[in-house]
Amino acid sequence: MPEPPDRPLLPHMRLDDLLAELHARLEGALATRDRVHSLLDAVVSIGSDLDLATVLRRLTEAATHLVDARYAGLGVVDEDGRFTEFIPVGVPEHQAQLVARFPHGKGILAAPSRDRHAIRLGDLHKHPDFEGFPAGHPTMTSFLGVPIQVRDEVFGNLYLSDKAGGGEFDEEDEAIVTALATAAGVAIENARLYEETRLRERWLAASTEITTRLLSGVDTSEVLGYLAQQAREMSAADVAVVLLPDDEDKHLVAEIVDGAMASEIAGTPVVISETQCGSVYRSGEAASIADLRYANCPMLSHRGFRPGLLIPLGTRERTRGVLLLGKHGVCAPFDPSTRRMLDAFSGQAAVALELADARRDAERLVVLEDRDRIAKDLHDTVIQRLFASAMTLMSTVRLIPNAEAGERVQRTIDDLDETIREIRSTVFALQNPPTPQDTSLRGRFLAAIESATHALGCRPTLAFDGPVDGVIPEHIGEQLLAVLREALSNVARHAGADEVRLRITVDTHVTLEVADNGVGIPEQGRRSGLRNMADRAEALGGEFRTLPREGGGTMLVWRVPLP
Numbered sequence: 001m002p003e004p005p006d007r008p009l010l011p012h013m014r015l016d017d018l019l020a021e022l023h024a025r026l027e028g029a030l031a032t033r034d035r036v037h038s039l040l041d042a043v044v045s046i047g048s049d050l051d052l053a054t055v056l057r058r059l060t061e062a063a064t065h066l067v068d069a070r071y072a073g074l075g076v077v078d079e080d081g082r083f084t085e086f087i088p089v090g091v092p093e094h095q096a097q098l099v100a101r102f103p104h105g106k107g108i109l110a111a112p113s114r115d116r117h118a119i120r121l122g123d124l125h126k127h128p129d130f131e132g133f134p135a136g137h138p139t140m141t142s143f144l145g146v147p148i149q150v151r152d153e154v155f156g157n158l159y160l161s162d163k164a165g166g167g168e169f170d171e172e173d174e175a176i177v178t179a180l181a182t183a184a185g186v187a188i189e190n191a192r193l194y195e196e197t198r199l200r201e202r203w204l205a206a207s208t209e210i211t212t213r214l215l216s217g218v219d220t221s222e223v224l225g226y227l228a229q230q231a232r233e234m235s236a237a238d239v240a241v242v243l244l245p246d247d248e249d250k251h252l253v254a255e256i257v258d259g260a261m262a263s264e265i266a267g268t269p270v271v272i273s274e275t276q277c278g279s280v281y282r283s284g285e286a287a288s289i290a291d292l293r294y295a296n297c298p299m300l301s302h303r304g305f306r307p308g309l310l311i312p313l314g315t316r317e318r319t320r321g322v323l324l325l326g327k328h329g330v331c332a333p334f335d336p337s338t339r340r341m342l343d344a345f346s347g348q349a350a351v352a353l354e355l356a357d358a359r360r361d362a363e364r365l366v367v368l369e370d371r372d373r374i375a376k377d378l379h380d381t382v383i384q385r386l387f388a389s390a391m392t393l394m395s396t397v398r399l400i401p402n403a404e405a406g407e408r409v410q411r412t413i414d415d416l417d418e419t420i421r422e423i424r425s426t427v428f429a430l431q432n433p434p435t436p437q438d439t440s441l442r443g444r445f446l447a448a449i450e451s452a453t454h455a456l457g458c459r460p461t462l463a464f465d466g467p468v469d470g471v472i473p474e475h476i477g478e479q480l481l482a483v484l485r486e487a488l489s490n491v492a493r494h495a496g497a498d499e500v501r502l503r504i505t506v507d508t509h510v511t512l513e514v515a516d517n518g519v520g521i522p523e524q525g526r527r528s529g530l531r532n533m534a535d536r537a538e539a540l541g542g543e544f545r546t547l548p549r550e551g552g553g554t555m556l557v558w559r560v561p562l563p
Contacts, residue, residue, distance in 0.1 A: 051191065051195075052188070052191040052192060052195050055184070055187050055188060055191045056074055056076070056085075056087055056188070057087060057089075059074060059148075059158070059180070059181075059184045059187075059188075060072050060073065060074045060087050060089045060158065061089055062180060063158055063160060063177055063180055063181075064089050064090060064160065066173075066176050066177065066180065067144065067160055067163065067169060067173040067176060067177060068163055068164035068165075069090070069144070069160040069161060069162060069163055069164070069169075070090050070161065070162035070163075070164065071088070071089070071090040071091060071138060071140060071160070071161040071162055072088075072089040072090055072158070072159065072160050072161070073086060073087060073088045073089065073158075073159045074086070074087045074148075074156055074157070074158050074159070075087075075109065075156050075157050075159070076155065076156040077113055077154060077155070077156050077157070078333070078335065078336075079336065084333060084335060091138060107129045107130060107131040108124060108127050108129040108130050108131070108143075108145070109145070109157065109159070110129075111129060111145060112145040112146055112147040112157045112158075113147050113154040113156070113157050116147055116149070116154065117147070118144065118145065118146045118147070118174050118177070118178055119143070119144070119145045120143070120144050120145075120168075120169050120173075120174050121142065121143040121144075122141075122142055122168045123141050123142070123143075124140065124141065124142070124143035124161070125141070127143075140161040140162050141161070141162055142161060142162055142163050142167070142168045142169055143159070143160070143161050143169075144159070144160040144161070144169040144173060144174060144177060145157055145158070145159050145160075146158045146174070146177045146178050146181045147181070148181045148184060148185060148188065149181075149182075149185050150185045150188055150189045150192070151185070151189070155185065155188055158177065158180075158181055160173075160177065196337060199234060199337075199338075199341060200341065202230075202234055203234065203341050203344070203345050206226075206227075206230040206234070206345065207345055209226065210223055210226065210227055211355075213226065221255070221256065224242045224255070224256045225242075225256050225258065227242065227256075227323070227345075227346075228240040228241070228242050228256050228257070228258040228323070229258045230345075231311075231323060231325060231342060231345065231346075232258050232259050232325065234338075234341075235309070235325055235334060235338045235342060236327070237259065237309070237325040237326060237327055237334075238259050238260045238305070238326060238327050238328040239257065239258070239259035239260050239261065239262070239265070239300070239305065239325070239326045239328070240257070240258045240259055240323065240324070240325050241254050241256070241257050241258075241265060241299065241300075241323070241324040241325075241326075242254070242255055242256035242257075242313070242321060242322075242323055242324075243255070243270070243277055243281070243321050243322040243323075243324060244320070244321040245272070245281070245321065246269070249272070250271065250272060250273070251269040251270060251271060251272060252269065252270050252272055252275075252277055252278060252281060252321070252322060253267065253268070253269045253270075254266055254267060254268045254269075254299055255321075260328060261303055264303070265299045265300070265303075268298065268299040270297065270298060270299065274296065275296045275297060276289065276295055276296060276297065276310065277297060277310060277322050277324060280310040280311075280312050280322050281312065281319050281321070281322050282319070283312075283316070284312045284314065284315060284316030284317070284319045285312065285316070286309070286310060286311045286312060286339055286342070286343050287309075287310045288307075288308070288309055288310075288333060288334060288339065289307065289308030289309065289310065290307065290333065291306050291307070292305040292306060292307070292308040292326055293305075293306065295308065297324070299324075300324070300326050304328055304329060305326035305327065305328050306326075306327055306328070306329060307326070307327045307333040307334060308324065308325065308326045308327075309324070309325040309326075309334040309338075309339060309342065310322055310323070310324055310325075311323040311324075311325070311339075311342045311343055311346045312346065313346050313350045314346075314347070314350035315347065315350065320350055323342070323346055325342075382423060386416050386419060386420050386423070387420060389416060390413050390416040390417060390420070393409055393412060393413050393416070394413055396409065397409050397410060397413070440469045441468055441469050441472055441477045441480075441481070442464065442468045442469050444477075444481055445462065445468075445481065445484060445504070446462065448481060448484055448485050448488070449462055449484075449488070449502070452485070452488040452489070452492065455488075455489075455492040456488065456491060456492045456497075456500060457492075457498065458497070458498050458499060458500060460488070460500040460501065460502055461500070461501050461502065462502045462503075462504070463501075463502070463503045463504070464503075464504050464506075465503065465504070465505040465506065466504075466505055466506025466507060467506060468504060468506055471506050471510075471562060472506065472510055472562065473562075473563060476510060476540060476560060476562070479536045479539075479540060479560075480504075480510060480512060480558075480560075482536065483512060483533050483536055483537075483558050484502070484512060484514075486529050486532060486533055487512075487514040487533070487556050487558075488500070488514070489529070490529045490530075491514070491516050491518065494518075494519075494521075495516050495518025495519060495520075495553070495554065496518045496519050497516035497517050497518030497553060498517065499516065499517045500514070500515070500516045501513075501514075501515045501516075502514050502515075506562070508561065508562060509542070509559050509560060509561050509562060510559070510560060510562055511557065511558070511559040512556075512557070512558040512559075513555060513556065513557055514555070514556040514558075515549055515553065515554070515555045515556075516549070516553045516554055517549070517551065517552055517553040518552075518553050518554065519552075519553075520548060520549075520552065520553060520554050521546060521554055530544075530546065533556070533558055536558075537558055537559070537560055540560040540561075541560060541561055542558070542559050542560025542561060543557075543559055543560075544556075544557070544558050544559075545557045
C-alpha cells in the first residue's frame, strides 16, 4: 500500500506565529498590568504621608522605579521659576550635593514648567536649551521632564534621565510619569496645607506667648530674644538678628542675636542711610535678599550667609526695628508664605511691645505723681512745721537764763535747720528723679560720687540745697564737677576717712562743701590738688578755703558767684 504524501508545514508555522504573537501580547498585558499596579502603589505611598519633604522624596523614587531610570530629580520652583529646592535620586553620595546645588531652573530644566507639558528627548545634549553640566556632574543622555501642577499652579518639575539598558523613554513612560505627577499634585497640596496649618498654629502660639510675657512685666530684651528664636526655628534660618535704632537714630545695632555666630554678630552697627536694613527700617516694608554676600549688610555679608530676609518690627508709620534672618551656605531662599507669616508675626509682636511700653509709661506716671505728692507734702507741711518749731525755739532761747540749757536749745535749732535743708534736697530729688541715662548736672554729680565710692571705702552723702539744674550755668557746672572729683580723689588718697559729707548750696552763689573725718591736711603735704581747686574758683571770681573740722578731719569750701 503506498504511503500518503507529506502534508505541507505552512499551517503549523502559521499556528506557531499566532501563538508567539499571543504570548507576546499576554506578556505586554501582564507588564502593563504590573506597571499599573506599581503606579497605583506609588500613588498610595505618596498620599500616605503629610510631611512635604517625605512626599517629594517618595514621588521622585517612585518615578525612577516606574520607568527604570538611572537618575531622577525633582525641582520645586518659586514665582520667578527659580528652584527653591532640588531632590536628586540615583546620584552617588559624593555628587549629590553638587547636583542639588547646580540646578537653577533655567535652560532645558525650565521647559516643562514654562510650556506646561512633558518633554521627552533621546539625547538632551542636542536640545537648543541645553547649557551643559558643571565639572563632576554625572553624564546623562536620555531625558524625560514632566511638570507637577497643584491645581493651576506649577509646583515644580520631575526629571528622569538615562533609561536602563541605554534605551530611550517612550510614550508609555511619559504617560505613566504624567499620571504619577497628576496624582502627586493632590498629595502635595494636602501636605502643603497641613504644613502651613501647623506653622500657622505655631506662629499664633508664639504671638500669644510674646503678648503674655510683655504684659506680665517680663523684660523687653528677653521677649525680643524669644521672638528671634521662634522666628529662626520656624523659618528654618541659621541666624536671627533683632536690629534696634540707637539714641541718635543714625545706626541700627544688633541688640539680640540667636543662632550661628551670635557672639561675633552681637553689637554690630549698620548705618541706616546707607544699607538695605536701614531702608526696610525707614519704609516699614519687608524685603528678601538673594545673596547676603553682595548686600551691604556688614554683620552677615562676610560670614558665609547667602539667602536673607528683612522684616520690619512695627508698622509703616512707626517701625521699632528690623528682624534680619539669614541662611548659611548654598540653600533655598525664604519662600513667600514664610515671609507673609513672619510679617504678621512681627507686626503682632510690635503691637505687644507698644502695649507694654504704654503700661510701663502708665506705671511710671503713677510713681511720678506719687513722688510729686510726697514732695508737696514735705514742702508745704513738714518743712513749714519744722520751720515754725525752729522759729519758736529761737524766740525761746532769749528767755532761758541757764546758759547750758540755752546752748542745748540752740543745738536743737541747728539740727532742725539741717533737717530742713535735707528735706529740701529730698524734695528736689523727688521732683527731678534721675533717668538711666541722666545727663543733667545733678545726675552727673551723683554719677561722680558713685564712681568714687569704691576708692573711698565708704559711700559719701550728698545734699542739695536749691535748684541745681535750673540755675547753675554749664561752664560753672563743669568746674564744680571737676572740683568735686578732685576733692573726692584727695580724700581717697590722703585722708583715711570713713565718713564723707557733701553739700551743694545754690542761692546768689553756688557753694560746694566737702567734709571728712580723716587725718586732716598735713603741714608738709602736697598742695597741687588744693591749688587747682583754688585756681578754678579764682577764675570764676570766687573763693576756696580749707578749714579744720570739729571732731577731726577737714572741711573744703568752694564758692563762686552765679551770673
